[in-house]
Each structure stands twice: as C-alpha cells, then as structure tokens.
Amino acid sequence: MRIAIVTGASSGIGRDFVRNIPKVYRHLDEIWVFARREDRLLELQKELEKKKTVKLRLFTGDLMRDYIYERLAKELATNNADVRMLVNAAGFGKYGLIESLKEEDMLGMIDLNCQALTKMTLKVLPFMSKGSRIIQMASAAAFTPQPYFTVYAATKSYVKSFSFGLRNEVRKMKISVTCVCPGPVRTEFFGLAGEASKYTNPRMMTTSVHVVREALIGAIRRQAVITVGPYMKVSRVLAKFIPDGITAYGFQIFNKYNN
Numbered sequence: 001m002r003i004a005i006v007t008g009a010s011s012g013i014g015r016d017f018v019r020n021i022p023k024v025y026r027h028l029d030e031i032w033v034f035a036r037r038e039d040r041l042l043e044l045q046k047e048l049e050k051k052k053t054v055k056l057r058l059f060t061g062d063l064m065r066d067y068i069y070e071r072l073a074k075e076l077a078t079n080n081a082d083v084r085m086l087v088n089a090a091g092f093g094k095y096g097l098i099e100s101l102k103e104e105d106m107l108g109m110i111d112l113n114c115q116a117l118t119k120m121t122l123k124v125l126p127f128m129s130k131g132s133r134i135i136q137m138a139s140a141a142a143f144t145p146q147p148y149f150t151v152y153a154a155t156k157s158y159v160k161s162f163s164f165g166l167r168n169e170v171r172k173m174k175i176s177v178t179c180v181c182p183g184p185v186r187t188e189f190f191g192l193a194g195e196a197s198k199y200t201n202p203r204m205m206t207t208s209v210h211v212v213r214e215a216l217i218g219a220i221r222r223q224a225v226i227t228v229g230p231y232m233k234v235s236r237v238l239a240k241f242i243p244d245g246i247t248a249y250g251f252q253i254f255n256k257y258n259n
C-alpha cells in the first residue's frame, strides 16, 4: 500500500499538507494523519471524501505517548506499507521569559518538536523506499538563538541539524529530506504561543497554504532546506555571518523595546 504520513494534521500547516499532497502524489492509496483532536481529523476526512482525492486513516492521539507509535508500527507492518512521503508538522511553541513559563511546557516543546519528530522518523524510515521524501517542519527560529523563545528556537535548531545529518545518511537509499523554515505563519500556533504575536511584524506573516506550496515544490526538487519568504531568506543569510551572541542580543533588545 502506497501511503503518505502527516503529523499535526488537525490544523494549520499539517492540515494544508493533507489537502495538497494528493495534488502531487496521484497514486497514493491512503494518507495516515496524526493529531489529538478527533473531531478535526473527522472533518478533514469528510472534506477529502467529498473531493474523492484520497482516503484518510486517522491516528488520534498524543505523539508524546508510546501507544500511538505501537499502533503505527503494527499498521505499517500489516499493510505492507510503502511510505512515499512523511511530513512531521506537529509542534508548538511557548513565548516568554524562562522563569515565567511552566516547566512542563518547556519540556513538552522538547518532547514534541524534537523527540516525537525523531521517533516518528525512525519508525517510518524502514518502510520508505527509493524516491521517498521526508519533510521536517523546522522554523526560521532555527537560524539563531532567540531570547524569550529560547526553548522553542533551540528545538528548531535541533530539527534543522537532525534533518541535514539524516539527509546525508539516507542519500544512499535515494530518500530525500527537506527541512522547512518559515517565518511567522497565520495559524492556531499563535493562539497557544502566549505573547509571540505581539512581537511579530504582520508584514512578515504568511499563510499555511503558501508554506505548504513552497515545501512541496522544494521536496519534489529534493532541496535540503526551504526558507519561506524574502524576510526569512535575508535572515538566513545574515545568521550565517553574524555571531549568535549578537543576534541573540538583538532579539533581546527588540523585545525590551516593545515591552
């Protein structure tokens, strides 16, 4: 069975991947979608049923718990799955001073953004074959440390580094890995992130549809990294030349100025 797997499918970027993957992969049998909110996944399933594009198989549950990977491992094996595309889009960020954030949220970002993404990749990789593609959602926050988004930015640096390392390891299997680094995107992310939206320039905001389009084009071309939008492209170049200490200090000043 030829499938795609998408985490974070109940909203934002992940949901738009599910809507758009069938346009570029026309011979998929199913897309397996992961998120905690079953009502959202059922809505998406109905939407795709109406369009008669591809069947969705729902994996409702928490990616920070083991049961979801146990079910996945069983279903991959029993369905003789050939995973053509894996998209790791589940993630969250909490903005604020370290001492004001809850420890469980900070550790949760590491668990979901890094550990769950890694676990999903490791579980799925043996079921991928020549020509398969992996898309990892990082962020422009991966380019440099960001005070007040400290843990979130650190998790995204991990995703970027993991993606580059993995890309080189799986090249011999003809599997490609693309790391996607958008700036701010208008999704539910900012509803959960705390005050992050207060410091976000609306002109820099883009849509999840735009991010997904760029990501899918980049993945088809087997690009290593996709930086979405002109501001983020400039940030990426600057981050290569300006020492981390200076950019981190810049973020801190900017946020103080806004307080």
Ligand SMILES: NC(=O)C1=CN([C@@H]2O[C@H](COP(=O)(O)OP(=O)(O)OC[C@H]3O[C@@H](n4cnc5c(N)ncnc54)[C@H](OP(=O)(O)O)[C@@H]3O)[C@@H](O)[C@H]2O)C=CC1
Pocket: 007, 008, 009, 010, 011, 012, 013, 014, 034, 035, 036, 037, 038, 040, 061, 062, 063, 064, 088, 089, 090, 091, 092, 093, 112, 137, 138, 139, 140, 181, 182, 183, 184, 185, 186, 187, 188, 189, 190, 192, 208
């Ligand atoms: N929005 C932005 O500005 C940017 C986002 N990104 C990254 O893109 C990715 C997608 O973000 P975006 O679409 O904006 O955010 P959303 O908040 O819209 O979506 C997050 C998704 O992750 C899922 N999720 C969260 N926690 C868990 C969990 N414990 N187990 C399973 N699923 C979970 C949510 O589903 P549910 O709640 O139903 O479980 C939801 O489907 C993230 O990795 C984010 O860091 C990168 C750059 C910019």
Ligand SMILES: CC(=O)[C@H](N)C(=O)O
Pocket: 093, 138, 139, 140, 141, 182, 183, 184, 185, 189, 200
């Ligand atoms: C939330 C994000 O990841 C975004 N790149 C930002 O820094 O606002």
